[in-house]
Amino acid sequence: MTGRVEGKVAFVTGAGRGQGRSHAIRLAEEGADIIAVDILEDYATVGYGMATTADLDETVRAVEALDRRIIATKADVRDFDALKGAVEAGVAELGRLDVVVANAGICTVQAWDEVTPEVWRDTLDTNLTGVWNSMVAGVPHLIAAGGGSIVATSSTAGIKGLPYLAPYVAAKHGVVGVCRSLANELARYSIRVNTVHPTGVDTPMASGIGGLEGLINSDPDIGPIFMNTLPVESLDPREISNAVLFLASDESRYVTGLEFTVDAGNTIR
Amino acid sequence: MSGRVAGKVAFITGAARGQGRSHAVRLAQEGADIIALDVAADIESVKRIYPGATEADLAETVAQVEALDRRIVATKADVRDFDAVKAALERGVAELGHVDIVLANAGIFLFGEPAHEVSETDWRDVVDINLTGVWQTCKAVIPRMIEQGTGGSIVITSSTAGLKGTPYVAPYTASKHAVVGLMRTLALELGPHRIRVNTVHPTGVATPMILNEATFRLFLPDEEHPTQEQAAPIFASTNALPVPWVEPADVSNAVLFLASDEARYVTGTELKVDAGYTTR
Numbered sequence: 009m010t011g012r013v014e015g016k017v018a019f020v021t022g023a024g025r026g027q028g029r030s031h032a033i034r035l036a037e038e039g040a041d042i043i044a045v046d047i048l049e050d051y052a053t054v055g056y057g058m059a060t061t062a063d064l065d066e067t068v069r070a071v072e073a074l075d076r077r078i079i080a081t082k083a084d085v086r087d088f089d090a091l092k093g094a095v096e097a098g099v100a101e102l103g104r105l106d107v108v109v110a111n112a113g114i115c116t117v118q119a120w121d122e123v124t125p126e127v128w129r130d131t132l133d134t135n136l137t138g139v140w141n142s143m144v145a146g147v148p149h150l151i152a153a154g155g156g157s158i159v160a161t162s163s164t165a166g167i168k169g170l171p172y173l174a175p176y177v178a179a180k181h182g183v184v185g186v187c188r189s190l191a192n193e194l195a196r197y198s199i200r201v202n203t204v205h206p207t208g209v210d211t212p213m214a215s216g217i218g219g220l221e222g223l224i225n226s227d228p229d230i231g232p233i234f235m236n237t238l239p240v241e242s243l244d245p246r247e248i249s250n251a252v253l254f255l256a257s258d259e260s261r262y263v264t265g266l267e268f269t270v271d272a273g274n275t276i277r
Numbered sequence: 278m279s280g281r282v283a284g285k286v287a288f289i290t291g292a293a294r295g296q297g298r299s300h301a302v303r304l305a306q307e308g309a310d311i312i313a314l315d316v317a318a319d320i321e322s323v324k325r326i327y328p329g330a331t332e333a334d335l336a337e338t339v340a341q342v343e344a345l346d347r348r349i350v351a352t353k354a355d356v357r358d359f360d361a362v363k364a365a366l367e368r369g370v371a372e373l374g375h376v377d378i379v380l381a382n383a384g385i386f387l388f389g390e391p392a393h394e395v396s397e398t399d400w401r402d403v404v405d406i407n408l409t410g411v412w413q414t415c416k417a418v419i420p421r422m423i424e425q426g427t428g429g430s431i432v433i434t435s436s437t438a439g440l441k442g443t444p445y446v447a448p449y450t451a452s453k454h455a456v457v458g459l460m461r462t463l464a465l466e467l468g469p470h471r472i473r474v475n476t477v478h479p480t481g482v483a484t485p486m487i488l489n490e491a492t493f494r495l496f497l498p499d500e501e502h503p504t505q506e507q508a509a510p511i512f513a514s515t516n517a518l519p520v521p522w523v524e525p526a527d528v529s530n531a532v533l534f535l536a537s538d539e540a541r542y543v544t545g546t547e548l549k550v551d552a553g554y555t556t557r
């Protein structure tokens with residue numbers, strides 16, 4: 009059987025675990041080879057640990073178990089030169105680039121007056137500038153391939169003003185603007201640019217961001233903002249990967265400029 | 278049989294040709310059985326622009342689905358007639374056992390005048406078919422879906438005209454915006470039953486609805502007999518991607534995703550298949 013992204017090469021950031029690993033595996037299941045990066049270092053500003061070398065090794069193992077190739081590199085999305093180098097090394101080995109999944113992100117929870125300049129900077133640098141860097145590193149290779157698909161991971165926080173998450177919300181909204189702009193700019197090259205907007209996903213990031221429940225309980229009217237329409241609290245990463253797969257594949261060859269909610273109806277409440 | 282919607286049954290309106298037929302065939306390729314409905318007749322107000330689907334068209338949809346070894350129950354019925362829609366659905370369910378997917382796709386396209394000059398007949402026909410027909414399709418099927426208790430997926434065909442204003446296309450634009458409101462409300466009402474409700478928003482699709490001389494003239498008002506070749510670059514200039522229109526199969530692939538369990542937590546979304554039309 010031919011896979012839905014057979015013969016394509018996908019660049020996935022934040023691929024050490026969580027959604028990024030899930031995307032790498034789902035795309036590999038459908039025939040893609042993978043260029044993977046992850047920072048593999050902790051942030052002083054983030055209360056939970058980042059993926060480890062062992063995590064990224066596990067992503068490599070899982071992709072290779074599917075008989076697909078993967079080139080994995082330790083790289084920080086805030087470091088454009090490192091990203092560019094990782095993509096170039098991957099393309100040199102795998103021959104081309106068709107898909108960019110700009111997924112790497114961090115999240116912290118705090119009230120507005122506890123957002124330090126360092127938290128603001130790290131969140132925007134990683135979740136917005138990091139997405140930008142990932143696209144810029146990938147686009148020349150997509151143009152060389154005659155077209156391609158860019159998928160950026162936004163969030164329900166890229167559509168709604170989720171409280172106690174101001175830097176995260178700012179970055180995830182910013183990603184939408186960047187993608188709309190590039191959708192217009194890159195259409196002439198048959199490069200499509202779309203965002204995915206998950207509700208809560210069951211990953212180390214989501215379980216690592218403590219404190220939200222206490223803040224919600226301090227103002228009961230806030231709680232419903234986080235509720236889903238479908239009777240589910242958080243999604244398996246694979247649910248998001250299925251949407252990424254659709255956007256990466258030629259099934260969506262004329263889909264661009266889309267904000268694709270995979271949010272169990274969170275944003276229509 | 279395997280497939281991305283294997284074992285499911287899909288109720289599709291406007292299934293005789295165009296996008297509706299394409300959806301029926303695409304879902305059947307992936308293992309679904311089909312309950313098909315089409316008016317299969319001319320509609321008086323539409324005739325000046327393009328001809329209606331025929332009974333032969335509906336028979337061709339049946340033949341194409343059966344050639345894939347899937348079952349199909351097809352009925353000639355008008356989405357404006359609630360009792361007829363309900364009867365067509367019940368006949369299909371009696372034969373195929375259940376209904377899991379609804380594609381409220383039937384629609385007509387009228388245009389040509391500023392909103393204040395649209396005739397009352399044109400307005401009524403468009404709104405009755407494109408909005409009330411969608412509501413009646415949902416109304417016919419929702420009680421059964423709730424009773425089945427196995428969730429489901431409803432996909433309503435909207436349009437780029439469901440997201441942006443389109444001059445000289447007032448009733449169509451109003452109806453395609455309205456179904457978005459209906460979708461959002463249904464998504465909230467039906468979420469607890471795990472029934473998902475979403476819209477698709479195609480740009481121009483290569484079907485008889487737009488590939489006709491009258492539509493080409495909308496873009497080339499000075500040509501007596503404008504051709505598809507003349508119209509294509511002008512259509513393309515309205516999209517971000519360098520294509521004049523998309524194929525029915527492109528919309529069907531989006532519908533297939535929404536219909537399948539791959540999208541089991543996607544509800545309330547507006548899925549654009551618009552080559553960037555609304556991003557411009």
